[in-house]
Amino acid sequence: MDSNTKNISGSLCPAMASADILGDKWTLLLLREMFLGTTRFGAFQKAIPRMSPSILSKRLKTLEAAEIIIRKSAPTSQAADYKLTRSGRELGPIVENMAIWGMRWRKRSIAAQDCDVGGFMWDFHRTLNTEGLPDGETVILVQISDRTDLSMWWVIANSESVDLCPTDPGHDVDVYLTATLANLVALWLGDVGVREAVEAKTVFLDGSRHLTNTAHDWMAQSPLVGVKPASSGR
Structure with a gap:
């Protein structure tokens, strides 16, 4: 040696x-x-x-x-x-x-990865902005339209905690959020805004008018949403 x-x-x-x-x-x-x-x-x-x-x-x-x-x-x-x-x-x-x-x-390669649904939904539920929700309990049913397994997730939020359930907990749903996993990840990463996504029909909201109209206030977002990708080649 x-x-x-x-x-x-x-x-x-x-x-x-x-x-x-x-x-x-x-x-x-x-x-x-x-x-x-x-x-x-x-x-x-x-x-x-x-x-x-x-x-x-x-x-x-x-x-x-x-x-x-x-x-x-x-x-x-x-x-x-x-x-x-x-x-x-x-x-x-x-x-x-x-x-x-x-x-x-590395954001492009991160977004292109085979994202784990359970891991992503765990991040999604704990980054929900509860301050943008009404007082009391709010139940959001997230429907991932391009998945057959683990495609429905109930997010139960109040001012003190946010719980995540992969099976129906039996609560009345206040708002339905439907998107493919890729479009939901893009929304969470801040690549697209709520209004823009709804208008483009890549994300669908249905339910309480107040909650659909104020989705930009309560929608979950990555804590690093403000970090912009570096310019290509620099």
Whole structure:
């Protein structure tokens, strides 16, 4: 083995040492969820449905061994809470800046990906702007017109919480939102506005007149909607 090979395999570069722990999509998605407030194993599964339980368990153990998170037994149940340490909290700006970079430089490839319906709807329901909704409970039925499986999602919102159900919870629906998954993602990413999408008939709203007329006030949007893609070739 020559000296150059030794330098690569035994590098003291801190960036490489960090990449050994963080350079994995599942780890980054898991950390993102923790920065958004998710702490339970079951909640991680709902937010990242493509991540198998075995991979989730392995990544949690890796982060715990690296002292980026700690596992704490919940006092009122058998479930455990996973909490960020000081080291873990310092990763917040790093993960956020990676997301901003992705929106600026990789947005086209992000939008072209085979989007996971469950993961997207989890993001959609928790970015609903409840301040734009009337007081009390509002039930939004999201119908994804180009999917045969997991095509209907009930979003139940009030001023304190927003719940997501893939099966009919038995509540009266206040407004129906229908679109293909690609058009719904475009709306969420801010590529198209609500009025523009409705006029173009890529998104359909039906139900309470007040809710359909004020959809631009309550519609869910990505927290990074203000990040514009970089100009091509720059």
